[in-house]
Amino acid sequence: MKNVAVLGLASLLLVSAGAQAINLHGQIGKDYTNLGFGMGTETSGIAVSGNWAHSEDDGDIAGLGLGYNLPLGPFLATVGGKGIYLNPDVGSKGYAIAVGGGLQWHIASGFSLFGEYYYSPDSLSSGVKEYQEANAGARYTIMRPLTVEAGYRYINLTGKEGRRDNAIADGPYVGVSAGF
Template sequence: MSISGQAGKEYTNIGVGFGTESTGLALSGNWTHNDDDGDVAGVGLGLNLPLGPLMATVGGKGVYTNPNYGDEGYAAAVGGGLQWKIGNSFRLFGEYYYSPDSLSSGIQSYEEANAGARYTIMRPVSIETGYRYLNLSGKDGNRDNAVADGPYVGVNASF
């Protein structure tokens, strides 16, 4: 189990995960908030597979969207990620999820990308830094809502 929190210049993100750092099934959830652009909450299910020194994840997310400019709705996003554990204390990671108009309601599309590095200070506590992009493309004349678009710092606890 892991619990994490990240803060960027104009957004915050909190998350929880089960099985996200080992092979097999993984369950995750997160909530991202931006005062200017709205909120996004999601629950994901993925399959983690070893791929040489990397661990690859393929899966999907059910996402609730509440943009400040537009209608609230949902998205069913598909995607995945890669993790590269370097030694016992350092990990690089990245992920990408996308939902087109046909799998979204209230928005034209959902797009989320995250990449960063995590350093374990003392098990179970890690610090991380990275870049997060989360955009809700506007529909029916509504503008896009970039809920997250920029660097962040965070803390993670894994048990």
């Protein structure tokens, strides 16, 4: 019975994802890089996302997220969670299960503002005291499939047991994405 439920959920995700657009993006900020993908992130319903962020001074993270997008007038709200692998330069490798969400506001054709925040307390993470990720900015679609983006990204791994914090990202960035 358990296998049937898991197979049914996986089938639902695949059918939902098959109808959604795929987005690939890259962002560069001072001292960090972020690469990612999204499926269904611009429409209502189930959304899947993933990213890898790297800092020369503080380490890496890799995350996989699952969310649900809800249309609210001119806004698209997302609620969901992420599983994140943590590899700080100082401290222990570990994981975090973060919950959060975001909001997109499509102001005009091709132009939107966005913001998101995810948090994992000590009880849902290992190797760190807490995990925080925030991102806010603006996107402009030059012509489908090309979009440019500018914003501010913050990813912090709060040190545990007297270890220092590892700020994977903390600053402005520019980015580009392609949606198919």
